[in-house]
Amino acid sequence: MDRIDFRSDTVSWPTPEMREAMANAVVGDDVYGEDPTVNELEALAAEKTGMEAALFVASGTMGNLLGILSHAGRGDAAIVGKDAHTYRYEAGGMAVLGGIMPTVLPTDEFGRMDLERVETAVSPQDPHFPITRLILVENSYGSKHGYPLPPSYFSDMKTIADRHGLALHMDGARLFNAAVAQGIDARQITQHVDSVSICLSKGLCAPVGSVLCGSKELIAKAHRNRKLVGGGMRQAGILAAAGLISLTTMVDRLHEDHEHAHMLAQGLAQIPGVVIDPQNVKTNLVFFHISEAVDITAVEIGDQMREKANIWAGDTGQKSFRAVTHYWIGEDEVQLYLDTLRHILERTIL
Numbered sequence: 508m509d510r511i512d513f514r515s516d517t518v519s520w521p522t523p524e525m526r527e528a529m530a531n532a533v534v535g536d537d538v539y540g541e542d543p544t545v546n547e548l549e550a551l552a553a554e555k556t557g558m559e560a561a562l563f564v565a566s567g568t569m570g571n572l573l574g575i576l577s578h579a580g581r582g583d584a585a586i587v588g589k590d591a592h593t594y595r596y597e598a599g600g601m602a603v604l605g606g607i608m609p610t611v612l613p614t615d616e617f618g619r620m621d622l623e624r625v626e627t628a629v630s631p632q633d634p635h636f637p638i639t640r641l642i643l644v645e646n647s648y649g650s651k652h653g654y655p656l657p658p659s660y661f662s663d664m665k666t667i668a669d670r671h672g673l674a675l676h677m678d679g680a681r682l683f684n685a686a687v688a689q690g691i692d693a694r695q696i697t698q699h700v701d702s703v704s705i706c707l708s709k710g711l712c713a714p715v716g717s718v719l720c721g722s723k724e725l726i727a728k729a730h731r732n733r734k735l736v737g738g739g740m741r742q743a744g745i746l747a748a749a750g751l752i753s754l755t756t757m758v759d760r761l762h763e764d765h766e767h768a769h770m771l772a773q774g775l776a777q778i779p780g781v782v783i784d785p786q787n788v789k790t791n792l793v794f795f796h797i798s799e800a801v802d803i804t805a806v807e808i809g810d811q812m813r814e815k816a817n818i819w820a821g822d823t824g825q826k827s828f829r830a831v832t833h834y835w836i837g838e839d840e841v842q843l844y845l846d847t848l849r850h851i852l853e854r855t856i857l
């Protein structure tokens with residue numbers, strides 16, 4: 508039996524249609540700009556995000572890094588949330604490779620930075636301070652319930668950015684989840700930012716790849732920076748072929764993942780020993796924990812879930828879990844997750 512993997516949407520395999528398209532992709536040398544499939548993907552990603560141009564890159568981390576390096580440089584500062592992916596989970600790339608200093612701000616329970624604090628975090632014109640050049644935002648917000656933030660938040664942020672001459676970059680690894688959850692077009696969100704990096708490999712199921720989208724000028728800089736970090740790929744059309752299917756057919760089904768996540772959250776709330784507020788689940792990420800009173804660790808539960816049902820549950824700490832729905836998780840898998848966890852906790856509590 509195949510493993511049932513709830514740890515992330517990054518574990519999603521390419522669909523049969525993607526494998527077929529990859530096998531038959533027309534390719535060229537993308538470092539020369541001659542791969543027609545990559546060019547088609549970049550044009551489509553630019554259109555879907557309402558940007559002038561786009562660049563296919565190896566990962567979301569690379570998309571963010573190239574975006575950041577193209578907006579700011581050595582001695583500059585970027586304002587960023589303390590639990591943003593770009594700050595916490597990208598190996599410190601902006602500092603290590605760009606010499607860019609993060610100015611870190613707290614975020615609320617949905618991942619928003621306080622607008623007044625953003626404004627006061629912009630450094631004054633004074634040689635004591637690094638020069639603030641950039642604000643980094645994220646949507647959906649991965650570490651806060653995968654919460655889909657509304658366009659109004661970004662439009663307010665853009666007003667501040669404009670007032671101080673700053674660029675606004677969005678980590679849109681799950682941009683389309685955020686748009687679908689709000690029933691809006693992704694462009695209603697991205698119209699307020701200067702650049703956005705989207706992942707094709709998560710809920711959209713492509714095996715590899717992200718796209719950085721922005722102005723022609725920004726993408727020209729990012730193109731150079733991609734070469735600099737060794738990210739120039741040759742017959743990358745094999746990968747882009749899957750990405751085209753991501754953008755043309757997989758966005759419209761993301762609501763199914765959200766429904767499955769909602770179903771999982773509702774079910775979890777009924778299990779004695781589980782602590783969760785299903786209201787917070789708006790996209791495909793489900794965060795929950797096990798009550799302190801229950802004498803079992805998340806790792807022990809994870810081991811038992813694997814042994815009993817080949818479910819990879821997504822334990823993330825002493826008592827905490829993050830379960831993620833995606834293309835390969837259906838209603839049956841959600842039900843099996845709930846039944847298996849209920850069984851384990853019932854035996855522990857009794």
Ligand SMILES: *Cc1c(COP(=O)(O)O)cnc(C)c1O
Binds near residue numbers: 566645649681
């Ligand atoms: C997954 C993810 C990324 C990029 O991840 P890669 O593994 O480098 O593709 C960036 N930001 C967020 C919020 C993510 O969830």
